[in-house]
Amino acid sequence: MLSYRHSFHAGNFADVLKHIVQLLILDSLKEKEKPFMYLDTHAGAGRYALHSDESTKTSEYLEGIARLWEAKDTPELIKPYLDLIKSLNLNGELRYYPGSPLIAKLSLREDDKLVMAELHPSDQILLKKVFLHDERATIKLGNGFQLLKSHLPPLSRRGLVLIDPSYELKEDYQLVIQAIKEGHKRFATGVFALWYPVVFRQTIKKMSAELKASGIKKILQIELGVKPDSDRRGMTASGMIVINPPWKLEQQMKSILPWLTKQLVTEGRGHHLVDWIVPE
Secondary structure, X not given: OOOOOHHHOOOOHHXXXXXXXXXXXXXXXXXXXXXXXXXXXXXXOOEEEXXXXXXXXXXXXXXXXXXXXXXXXXXXXXXXXXXXXHOOOOOOOOOEEEOHHHHHHHHOOOOOEEEEEEOOHHHHHHHHHHOOOOOOEEEEEOOHHHHHHHOOOOOOOOEEEEEOOOOOOXXXXXXXXXXXXXXXXXXXXXXXXXXXXXXXXXXXXXXXXXXXXXOOOOEEEEEEEOOOOOOOOOOOEEEEEEEOOOOOHHHHHHHHHHHHHHHHOOOOOOEEEEEEEEOO
């Protein structure tokens, strides 16, 4: 479990999709004055240097955020995401990419709260540096699934729970379903956003079926694939499963995904979808 470091994958196509969805949800929550909580179960380091040894070893960002960096005719809905990233790269050169916690830090208001967990000790040290002197933030070392028991529901009864494990272990696919069921019992009105990789399609179909059978309503699936499904090892697509999505999110992603697919997919081999696993 401790072998995973997101620095090898920061800024790839999966991050692009995940963070656009995350930011749209946060912006929607900010439309009401009442504070809310952001809870991140697998926070990572918070900020990633794209020129680091880890990042340059895989260079996955070149097929992700780098393709959007100089893109033309960017949809208005994506500009806030790109503006946030540009705020971390003031010299105009793409050198740094934010993780989900930093995106939340830069987006949340003074009265909002952030609760994050990170299992890797080295990444937790880096994460604490990102949030130095930020009184809104609580950072825990350990299994982020425990946060759902200890911090839900929030006092404000409003919030976003981002569940984003590495899926290094096969049991992670089952653990995320259990986490959502338990979290939803405690915080039925909260927004839950589950990121998933498509390595074997049958695994994702099983996850969807279990969520459908859970009795939970309003479950939206958003997916972007850059390659056809394959039985070979390797991520071909990724997606977000959102419970209690903001009412605008479905149409926002239907508007964004055709442009994103055009930017991130080569040779017309990809796909995108926005569909309800369980409607209202």
